[in-house]
Amino acid sequence: MIPLTANEIRHVYALTRRIDHPRGHVRRWSDWRRHQARARYCHYKRRIRAAQTSSMRIKTTPQPLLL
Template identity: 55%
Template sequence: MSHQWRTEETFQAAKGLAGLDEHQVRRWTSWHRWVTLAMLAHAFLAAATAHEHDHRPVPGELIPLTCNEIRHLFAALGITIRPAAHHLGWSTWRRRHQARSRACHYERQAAHQR
């Protein structure tokens, strides 16, 4: 994978996950602050995801935590009406469902290729 492609993917991810493209530019200073904050948020999500993948074994029926899932959990836990256990349980259910979907998709692809 080329460096340019990796940079483009990272930029697209930052736009979607950290709101990099949601600032209306009026002054350079405000744009610089916004971009710095968005890139810092994206770096935090990427580092948290990498840490989870390295230090927490994932049971076979769950997919590993992704940047998007960590962002979702932070948003849900930051503005919470329900207890944290509810949000964590929902995340576990969603990741288990995604793992089952992925396994079924791979089985269907393998059956199609035979």
């Protein structure tokens, strides 16, 4: 799980003080934000890994045909 940021702490605190948001809304918002961060991390990791493996492939020049 990613650590709480100062901005998220402020946001959650401000939301808990408001009357118009149900209590569960704040928790769902925080969970969604964390899910998005985890998804972004995995996406970047997968793209970097794919780029590294494609650049590591052996590039050979075609050999001329001998007749």
